[in-house]
Amino acid sequence: MAPKPGARDPHGWSTALTSIGANQILVRGYPIDELMGRVSFGDAIFLLLTGELPTPTLTRLIDAMLVGFIDHGVTPPPTLAARQATTAGAGVNNAVAAGILSFGRNYGSDVGLCLQMLEDGLEMAGSSMLFASGAADMAEHLVQRDRIPPPGFGHRVHTTDPRVTRLLQLAQDFETDHLHTQYLRALEMALARHPALEDETLPINIDGAIAAVCGDLGLSVGVAEGLAIISRVPGLLAHTLEERSRHTPMRNIDAAAHSYDGPALRHLKDRR
Amino acid sequence: MAPKPGARDPHGWSTALTSIGANQILVRGYPIDELMGRVSFGDAIFLLLTGELPTPTLTRLIDAMLVGFIDHGVTPPPTLAARQATTAGAGVNNAVAAGILSFGRNYGSDVGLCLQMLEDGLEMAGSSMLFASGAADMAEHLVQRDRIPPPGFGHRVHTTDPRVTRLLQLAQDFETDHLHTQYLRALEMALARHPALEDETLPINIDGAIAAVCGDLGLSVGVAEGLAIISRVPGLLAHTLEERSRHTPMRNIDAAAHSYDGPALRHLKDRR
Amino acid sequence: MAPKPGARDPHGWSTALTSIGANQILVRGYPIDELMGRVSFGDAIFLLLTGELPTPTLTRLIDAMLVGFIDHGVTPPPTLAARQATTAGAGVNNAVAAGILSFGRNYGSDVGLCLQMLEDGLEMAGSSMLFASGAADMAEHLVQRDRIPPPGFGHRVHTTDPRVTRLLQLAQDFETDHLHTQYLRALEMALARHPALEDETLPINIDGAIAAVCGDLGLSVGVAEGLAIISRVPGLLAHTLEERSRHTPMRNIDAAAHSYDGPALRHLKDRR
């Protein structure tokens, strides 16, 4: 029987994540010093969240998702919340925390919600033979419930998001584009055909692509949500450090008045 | 002249991080879709925080630091704060935010403080010839100011932290163990010899090792602080997801009553 | 037409809360220095949140609600999150923030959810003549949806919560116990009579009582949620300051091991 809430559990409780002994730290069983220098950060993230190290293919997909969501310029509200904390002189960790807790219904929470929607859609459709009609039903349902744009679709700026194209291409190259991705594409088509959405442009966005790839990799909604949070922290930090070093304290931060003065377009192949 | 605080800056303001155009996202100049699938998450973090992609050596050191600080079991206060938020039913991002903002004077903030102390020490010592006497002066200063343990030294659990041994070995292998690491070692020795600290054990801890390696790589205090925050987020998430899936809501969380029931010791070389 | 998200609104935007001029601050039109020393903090809270100063009756009810939710000892997760942040050495504002964002589905969010449920119930029931059957339908609905305990009902510790008795008595004394309170009581009875809940004890809890009183006073769900947050902040602060002054840093905080050593029971009438 579960212990009464708030009472001490006489049997104690367990964790399966990290074992701490004197001069020994095991992450999911592996000595942490053995992992250091031998596996990448992305690998260690996957190990910690799922219990096992990824295959090389998984490593590349996980890294592609983490890189793809790492930053989206100055306009996202979490980024601006982090800059507001910084202009007030708050610490770096405070700025990042202000950013993370500014993920909300309208920004940053679509990965988890979209994966949940895909799971629901797949369960209702049953067989992939029925994806077209199942997705049409889902589109109708979303219109009825006034959930347009649905999580994972539509973008303020992009009509063909280069991250989506790339991520779904990688999933195809690695032959991991299974049911979730197929359902996502079927839903994109069903939304495009819905009579009430004639004037809407609802392309798959990066959240939707990450959700589908995570689903096809067998990752849970929680892990997918978690990857989205992990991936954006470096972006929040970069804006925090830039705000601190380049701008005056207590300034008025008007995102619409900003311009970009970083490096011009360059390519990986041009590196020496 | 800097604009008056709170007033609109007539010239607008700039960012050098990420450029957003319709269907184009450039991170420090590189198209994000070109980075996806080609560079690791650690590489992208380094690019975003410093402006350039790391060399292969740097990639391995950065990843080693990020892996080394990724989790330390259930007892750190930020981990417990994240679990408290979760047992109350708060969202995943709230739990992570509660963890990050629980980094404080006694836990999680040593990386930045230690690097600052090393920078100060190096500036005072002037030449590496004078590290022994400079470090002795610093040790005396720390004792006088009641700053024992100093940031980067001492640990609740470990006397010879395996992460420290491994990270400093990697830095030596890659020939990046320069002045900051040397000064850190000189200070460790000076602390051990200080008469007032006879009864103390003050080994270099993982925060100190990360601080020195960051310093030797030319990374700023802000970037070093940032790497520590980034690296712990997956750990906070893993505890949040485990709390949610394994434990009853509103339970009493007594860290001293926990045990580990994850995989037994295993090694990378045993993987198929 | 609403401006496109993220774009600058050419017409600017407005606030109706506080006007700031050189050496003049108007809160909802009143000079703040005129309010200081003349109205209570509770009055000013009401003014700021609703636009008008309360009547004397309202003042007492608002204060009663704010006092009633001010603290509930060491076991609530937000309180423990605040203590965790403090034992790590985080700042006072960080500790309070960690507490506030640990309000979740299982703790601290019932006031808003219960008021919403009451609004829905009142709309469905239509007339107060139909409360008994409407509440029975609602109870059935809650059982079907597995929402037991419903927001505003049940408590980990109390069967007859003295705060509920007192608050509802005050509302009756001031003749403000209108439809929301009546519906709340009807729902309590319907829950007690539901065959599937025979073994449950689901008394109205303080969140439910606050929700009903707020509803009867015409306050919105947002204002009711807000009052709950405001009221708990002093409690979070008191625990933060006590943790800092009485306890050792980095201690293991086991709520089940605490005892109370404050003043013994005393009464207002005994004050000199």
Add this chain to the structure above:
Amino acid sequence: MAPKPGARDPHGWSTALTSIGANQILVRGYPIDELMGRVSFGDAIFLLLTGELPTPTLTRLIDAMLVGFIDHGVTPPPTLAARQATTAGAGVNNAVAAGILSFGRNYGSDVGLCLQMLEDGLEMAGSSMLFASGAADMAEHLVQRDRIPPPGFGHRVHTTDPRVTRLLQLAQDFETDHLHTQYLRALEMALARHPALEDETLPINIDGAIAAVCGDLGLSVGVAEGLAIISRVPGLLAHTLEERSRHTPMRNIDAAAHSYDGPALRHLKDRR
């Protein structure tokens, strides 16, 4: 001996704040239901933070401070952080938390820092006979350490802050303007006379006035910091609720483009 950090304390631990028994809640010894409807929220805050209920004079001063810091329009960074969280669709408690943790070196933390400075100044000056020379020394010290403006002095908008005038007048009326207030005034004069500060206008600001009044009332730095946090929460909430109800999600929030459209100037004496 203090227990080792992280280990279980065999003797348990104590709290002196709130005692929770079945159907009984004692706040500092008083039954909470006896406090409800009989003491104001300000009184209960004081009781919880200090251990005793305030005298009527104290009640008015505490309330005056809490009212005086309740809101300062849309431009403070914590307010904008709360609005950013809200435009992203985050919850009300998240928005408030984002605001509170955006208190930083440049905004919102002066009350505690100023009270600490006053305590230090009083200790150095020794006797009130020596305030003039002590304050001159302190002014010189602040100039040398580049701490201009010092905490509690200077304002972005106001030269004669009406809140300061009012609060110090109330303290004088109630005859509580003792050493801290006198030292604060002596320091204001010393700053005005310092040759290096000829071009600066450094009036006492509201943080400074609150700090001095708290000091004269015998409140600790922690309690003074706490009062500042408590007092601003309703303001953060009011902006959050207004952002949610009046503005479009995901909008660009440019504080410099706002205007006030609330009630025109009105006075307490005109109320019916």
